[in-house]
Amino acid sequence: MLIAFVMIDHFPYKFEENKDVRLKKRNVVIFHKSGTRSVIMDTSPGLIGVNRGMSLQEISVSLSDVITIEADIDAYNREFNSILIRLGNRSPVVEPSSLGSAYVGLDGLNNTYGSEGQLVDVILQAVPDYMKPRVGVSNGKFLSYLAAMTALDGGAYRTPDSLEDFLSPWPIEILPVDSVVKDRLRSFGFYTLGHLAKCQIGPIQAQFGKIGTRIWYLSRGIDDEPLTALKHSGVIGKQLNFAAPIIEMKMLLIAFDNLLGSILANPEMSGRYARTVLLEGTIYNRGSWQKRIVFKAPVGNRLQAMRIIKSSLEGIRLPGPLESISLTLGELTGEIGHQGSLFREVRRREHLAQAIKQLEVSQGSNPVLHVVEVEPWSRIPERRLALMTYDP
Amino acid sequence: MVKNTRKTISSDDLRPLNLPIPTNVVIDEYELPVAINMNGKWVYVERINDAWQISDEWWRDKPIIRSYFECLTKDTNRVTLFRDIIFDNWYLQKT
Numbered sequence: 001m002l003i004a005f006v007m008i009d010h011f012p013y014k015f016e017e018n019k020d021v022r023l024k025k026r027n028v029v030i031f032h033k034s035g036t037r038s039v040i041m042d043t044s045p046g047l048i049g050v051n052r053g054m055s056l057q058e059i060s061v062s063l064s065d066v067i068t069i070e071a072d073i074d075a076y077n078r079e080f081n082s083i084l085i086r087l088g089n090r091s092p093v094v095e096p097s098s099l100g101s102a103y104v105g106l107d108g109l110n111n112t113y114g115s116e117g118q119l120v121d122v123i124l125q126a127v128p129d130y131m132k133p134r135v136g137v138s139n140g141k142f143l144s145y146l147a148a149m150t151a152l153d154g155g156a157y158r159t160p161d162s163l164e165d166f167l168s169p170w171p172i173e174i175l176p177v178d179s180v181v182k183d184r185l186r187s188f189g190f191y192t193l194g195h196l197a198k199c200q201i202g203p204i205q206a207q208f209g210k211i212g213t214r215i216w217y218l219s220r221g222i223d224d225e226p227l228t229a230l231k232h233s234g235v236i237g238k239q240l241n242f243a244a245p246i247i248e249m250k251m252l253l254i255a256f257d258n259l260l261g262s263i264l265a266n267p268e269m270s271g272r273y274a275r276t277v278l279l280e281g282t283i284y285n286r287g288s289w290q291k292r293i294v295f296k297a298p299v300g301n302r303l304q305a306m307r308i309i310k311s312s313l314e315g316i317r318l319p320g321p322l323e324s325i326s327l328t329l330g331e332l333t334g335e336i337g338h339q340g341s342l343f344r345e346v347r348r349r350e351h352l353a354q355a356i357k358q359l360e361v362s363q364g365s366n367p368v369l370h371v372v373e374v375e376p377w378s379r380i381p382e383r384r385l386a387l388m389t390y391d392p
Numbered sequence: 393m394v395k396n397t398r399k400t401i402s403s404d405d406l407r408p409l410n411l412p413i414p415t416n417v418v419i420d421e422y423e424l425p426v427a428i429n430m431n432g433k434w435v436y437v438e439r440i441n442d443a444w445q446i447s448d449e450w451w452r453d454k455p456i457i458r459s460y461f462e463c464l465t466k467d468t469n470r471v472t473l474f475r476d477i478i479f480d481n482w483y484l485q486k487t
Contacts, residue, residue, distance in 0.1 A: 243408045244449065374406060379446045380456060381487050386406040 002106040003227065004123050004156075005136045005144035006087065011100030012042040012076050016069055018130045023067065031056045032071040041071045078239065078326075086126035089360070090119075093229045100131075101148075103141055105227050120156045125364035129154070140223030146170060163221035168194025175215050181208060185215075193219040237278070237328030238263050243374070244383055245284040245321030249313065251375060252281075252322065257306050258372065259327040262391040264302050265353050273298030274329035277309065281322040289319055298333050356390070366390070412483035417473065425461055428473060430484070436466045445477075454478070460487065 008014065012030045017023045028044040038056035047066075050059050056068065080099055087094045093105030104123055106116070113119040120135055127133040135156040136147025143159050146167070151157035160166050170193045172185050184207070190196045196204070196219035204212040217223065238259045246252060256279065263269060275298050281289040293312045299305045360366045370390040375383045418427040418434075427434045442462040449456045457477040465471055472487050 240406065243406055244452075369407070371409065372406070374408075378448075380448055381485055382408045382411050385409040387409060388406055 001224075001227070002137065002139055003141055003144040004104040004106055004120065005097075005141070005148040006083075006102050006104060006123060006127065007134045007136070007145075007148040007151075008083075008100035008127065008131045009134070010042055010045055011080065011131070012071055013044050014131050015076055015079055016072075017044075018128075023069075027066045028069060029056070029059065029066050030069050030071050032073060041073075083127055083131075087123065090122050090126055093227050095227045095229060103144065103227055105229075106137070116158075122364060124154070124156065140221070141225050141227070142176065142218050142223040143221055146174065149174075159221075164194075164197070167219065167221055168192060168197065172196065175218060177211055177215060181211060181215070184208070235328055235330040236263055236266060236268055236332065237326055239324060239326040241324040242322065243386065244380075245323050246375070247318060247321045248375075249316075249318070252318070252325070253306075253310055253313070254372070255325055256309055256327055257302075258388060258391075259325070260305055260309075261302055262389070263327065263329055264300070264305075265391040267357065269300070269329070269332075271300075273300040273333045274305070275299075275331035275333065276329070277305065278328040278330060279309070279313075279325070280328070281318075281325045283318075283320040284323050286320050289322065291316070353391070410486055412474070412485040415473065415482050415484050417475075417482040423475075425463060425473060425482075428463070428465070428471060428482075428484070430471070435469075435471070437463045438466050438468075439464045441470070462487075 013023075013028055016028065016030060023044070026044065027047050029040055029047070029050060030042045031038045032041050033039075040050060040052055040054045040056060040059070042052065043050050050066075059066065076099060080096070084094055084096055084102060087102060087104050091104045091106065091109060093107075095103045097103060106119060109119050110116055113122055116137070120137060123135055124133060132153040134148045134151040134153060136144045136149065136151055136159075137156060138144040138147045138159040143163070147157045147159045172182055172190055172192065172195075174193070175182065185196070188207070190199070196216060199216070201213065201216045204216045206212075208215070240255055240259055242255075246255070275295055277293045277295070279291045279293070283289055291312065293309060295305075295308060299308065356366055356368050359368065366389045368390040369387040371385055372388045373384065374386045376385075378384050416429040417425045420426050424440060425437050427436050429435075440461050440463050443460065445457070445459045447455070447457045455478065458474040459477060460472060460474040462470065462472050471484065473482060473484050475482050
């Protein structure tokens with residue numbers, strides 16, 4: 001079972017650094033609230049003496065030049081989910097492991113992409129460059145994880161044919177087992193996978209039972225743990241960032257219409273209907289704005305959905321200029337029969353959508369753009385028009 | 393393990409069109425443009441047809457204050473350029 005492990009270290013930090021370049025080369029600690037405690041979720045790379053899970057209070061005394069940021073967990077999950085979707089467009093089997101890492105099944109895909117190298121390239125392209133992903137390719141989950149640990153930032157590594165030489169230097173800390181098991185392994189003199197692999201399976205089984213069998217096989221590069229493909233969810237959404245905050249309802253409706261068109265063009269939405277729509281916005285220098293609309297009958301048609309959204313937003317006053325918005329369709333009904341359209345224009349759009357989808361798969365992203373009026377009345381020329389991904 | 397939000401969200405940015413192009417400009421004692429560097433060549437200003445100023449986004453960290461000039465060059469081309477008053481840089485831009 002050929003697997004690629006996609007690993008993004010310091011995912012929350014990289015996300016925050018991409019949002020605010022001033023964080024570059026600074027000591028940054030990202031924390032989240034857990035009851036009354038502020039627990040460290042991530043740090044900038046190379047920050048010594050600060051570990052995940054520590055309380056923020058524990059470090060604030062010793063490190064004065066640290067920038068602390070409260071984690072935006074929803075935003076991290078949104079970004080990671082968008083990466084999972086892009087990976088899912090390249091392979092049918094994607095299993096998320098933790099925030100920023102996922103296993104991707106590669107079996108049978110070499111022919112689709114030409115070669116294993118090209119396949120790895122398209123997997124790397126599924127992750128934004130600023131995340132500097134590392135990809136490890138091997139047979140099995142554990143080996144692909146070790147391969148990813150060996151890869152350089154933004155690169156890939158495939159385990160060599162001679163697994164013994166590759167595996168034996170790894171410390172036993174790398175094994176996916178409890179620290180108690182690792183302590184006991186050390187007490188028996190096993191410090192590396194090589195030490196473990198040299199031992200017979202019997203004594204390890206006698207001491208550690210089922211876990212012992214598993215780690216002994218792992219130390220020899222044998223891993224048959226299956227991949228569990230990510231199930232597609234009952235919601236689908238898309239986000240749009242504005243170059244400058246917007247306040248005009250007319251502009252907001254144009255943006256929501258674009259998002260809606262883009263979501264409905266997604267193959268996941270093919271023949272499906274939504275019962276709810278959630279409109280969200282980030283307000284400049286403030287919190288967020290949200291509006292949930294429940295459709296009386298499930299809707300799968302752009303014009304119909306937009307008519308309902310428009311009438312729901314009528315008379316609503318925005319609490320401030322919006323920097324970004326997102327639209328999420330929820331409570332999707334299952335697949336229903338869908339008859340090809342008799343109308344030439346609709347068929348033409350379907351063919352165009354299919355051609356664009358093919359381009360997206362071959363080039364990693366949709367290269368077809370169209371010009372949209374953003375703020376045609378703006379006195380700042382570059383605010384008037386913009387290019388946007390074209391979804392017919 | 394991070395909680396799976398069961399959301400499938402992707403982001404899509406708008407890419408602004410007609411972004412200002414940095415350029416070098418020679419100005420006179422009244423701070424009006426007399427020569428513009430266009431693609432490495434200096435082009436002399438024959439006449440300034442129009443001049444206006446915009447001040448916008450004053451509520452943001454980087455407000456926008458620009459002095460625009462629509463110039464007729466010696467080779468009879470119309471060129472629009474502006475001076476960024478805050479950073480004192482010159483740019484070419486179609487309006």
